[in-house]
Amino acid sequence: MQEKLKKINDFLFEIPKTGKMNVPARIYATENMLPDILRDNAPEQARNVACLPGIVNYSFAMPDMHWGYGFPIGGVAAFDMEDGVISPGGVGYDINCGVRLLRTDLSRKDIQGKITHIVDRLFSSIPSGVGSTGPVKLSPAEENKVLKDGAHWAVANGYGYKEDLDKIEETGRMPGAVPDYVSDHALKRGKAQLGTLGSGNHFVEVGYVEQVFDEKIAARLGLFKDQVTVIVHTGSRGLGHQICDDFIKVMLAAANKYGIYLPDRQLCCAPVTSPEGQRYLGAMAAGVNFAFCNRQLITHWTREAFMRALGAGPKTVNMQVVYEVAHNIAKIEEHKVNGKNKKLCVHRKGATRAFGPGHPAVPESYRDIGQPVLIPGDMGRYSYVLVGTENAMRETFGSTCHGAGRLMSRKKAKKNAQGRSLFKELQDKGVYVKASSKATMAEEMPEAYKNVANVVDAVAGAGISKIVARLKPMGVIKG
Amino acid sequence: MKNVTFLDHTADTGILVHEDSLESLFSTSAKAMFHIICPRENHNNTVQHSITMTAPDIEQLMVNWLSELNFLFQTEQFLLSGIPEITIDGLSLQARVSGEKVDFNKHDIEVEIKAVTYYKLYVKKTDNKWGTQIIFDI
Numbered sequence: 213m214q215e216k217l218k219k220i221n222d223f224l225f226e227i228p229k230t231g232k233m234n235v236p237a238r239i240y241a242t243e244n245m246l247p248d249i250l251r252d253n254a255p256e257q258a259r260n261v262a263c264l265p266g267i268v269n270y271s272f273a274m275p276d277m278h279w280g281y282g283f284p285i286g287g288v289a290a291f292d293m294e295d296g297v298i299s300p301g302g303v304g305y306d307i308n309c310g311v312r313l314l315r316t317d318l319s320r321k322d323i324q325g326k327i328t329h330i331v332d333r334l335f336s337s338i339p340s341g342v343g344s345t346g347p348v349k350l351s352p353a354e355e356n357k358v359l360k361d362g363a364h365w366a367v368a369n370g371y372g373y374k375e376d377l378d379k380i381e382e383t384g385r386m387p388g389a390v391p392d393y394v395s396d397h398a399l400k401r402g403k404a405q406l407g408t409l410g411s412g413n414h415f416v417e418v419g420y421v422e423q424v425f426d427e428k429i430a431a432r433l434g435l436f437k438d439q440v441t442v443i444v445h446t447g448s449r450g451l452g453h454q455i456c457d458d459f460i461k462v463m464l465a466a467a468n469k470y471g472i473y474l475p476d477r478q479l480c481c482a483p484v485t486s487p488e489g490q491r492y493l494g495a496m497a498a499g500v501n502f503a504f505c506n507r508q509l510i511t512h513w514t515r516e517a518f519m520r521a522l523g524a525g526p527k528t529v530n531m532q533v534v535y536e537v538a539h540n541i542a543k544i545e546e547h548k549v550n551g552k553n554k555k556l557c558v559h560r561k562g563a564t565r566a567f568g569p570g571h572p573a574v575p576e577s578y579r580d581i582g583q584p585v586l587i588p589g590d591m592g593r594y595s596y597v598l599v600g601t602e603n604a605m606r607e608t609f610g611s612t613c614h615g616a617g618r619l620m621s622r623k624k625a626k627k628n629a630q631g632r633s634l635f636k637e638l639q640d641k642g643v644y645v646k647a648s649s650k651a652t653m654a655e656e657m658p659e660a661y662k663n664v665a666n667v668v669d670a671v672a673g674a675g676i677s678k679i680v681a682r683l684k685p686m687g688v689i690k691g
Numbered sequence: 692m693k694n695v696t697f698l699d700h701t702a703d704t705g706i707l708v709h710e711d712s713l714e715s716l717f718s719t720s721a722k723a724m725f726h727i728i729c730p731r732e733n734h735n736n737t738v739q740h741s742i743t744m745t746a747p748d749i750e751q752l753m754v755n756w757l758s759e760l761n762f763l764f765q766t767e768q769f770l771l772s773g774i775p776e777i778t779i780d781g782l783s784l785q786a787r788v789s790g791e792k793v794d795f796n797k798h799d800i801e802v803e804i805k806a807v808t809y810y811k812l813y814v815k816k817t818d819n820k821w822g823t824q825i826i827f828d829i
Contacts, residue, residue, distance in 0.1 A: 281828060305805040
């Protein structure tokens, strides 16, 4: 169904409230982006989310929005704690899928001619691809600790430094995790997969700071032109997928029990304060912590791979965490609604928290510049570093985009890749890729994605983020 | 693949299956899911599993059935081969499946299915034919 959009301004469009919608839906995009957005079912999904009870202000979609299942990818929705709901489908199967940015003291020229060594080392030390298992063997008691302590468990066990933790959303440990709410199936799926990258769009990317847009903020983040950086993109693996799966069943029954109208069964939900809602929050937090731990382990092996490949010590490489964001999560946060502070349950599915300057949840060392936001693009073009703004706090519950957003279906991408050597094409562009499967390589080729520059320009134009720097890839490992 | 259409979805993938009986519908859907994971058929029957389950409705039964098979793939690297033997009585399913453990030298595993979703899901009978549409999160 073709949506009729009302233009609010050059960067914001509205699907007016009709039928069973409780609020209008709002899409952040430029006029040029609309044909691609309207081509798939994502706007209809944003409209469906607007039908859920207790939704506050709007059902938002970010400019990287694309067709998901239930919520659109790129969707943001906040629900009232009293009459609103929590929906596992609003978080997604990959609970706390997220992005970590690492900086180094190395400049591009320091690793000239060595990028293949680094990437090969990364590929051999970070388990990736379908069916890969991690080297960390967990007893049930240790797995419970991972679910409660997240990245803190990793640091306590020698994977990384205490300083890493301050630069992670929730400091790498989401409170309220209840491992007892995680099923045996989920624990079994998670046990073998801690410390693995996974497949699909997950990656570790070595790049450099190609352009700095805001010198002052970049310096505060420890970023400078031509500096070598690393991006880690992965999530909670099978553990998170299974938690979501288990709770969708719970929520289908709960929606029926509480008489909640569902325009799509994948949107099944329960009141935030109901026993079902609270149980999901406890299990979800456990999944969130598993993902924090996963990225911390991968960071540790990335540090080791760099040192081995370059024959350098930790001080020379000096790999530090700039920041880590979650882009599939639900959180209880306080926001201003009609001039009053209110506790809300904010769902971000394929969307990133982007808190503005002064917010207490932003690490103290960044508090005056706003929360860093990391937006990976496709593996051939760019990634961006942004910061959150006060305007995001006013308009989108402190939220922004999360990536480039897919343009092509996987099937179409594979068709376009036939007869081509994508490895060579990317190498000619200066990007050395190691991938576990040719199929992943084809599905993830650059042209399968929207140009992330357009996405970032739209959120910057709307004032919900500020552009700080652009990173260019040099080497990537893919699952 | 006979009686299966693979659907094009921007981020994910799906199947549309039509069969004469409900049992065949469940069986072909399972084969189609494994075709997405590993397009090259494998023929060994070295591993067997028995699956018994119930669900509140037929659509949830389909999701549970495929999710359980995906769980076996995820945790034991099980790949389905041949046709599952299935009996469905109301909302109870009993099945016996055969296959083999993934051999990375032989099997080209293309994707990991995160989950079987409820999005646009249906299992229904029209004009004496059973049909289903299933979207997978990959």
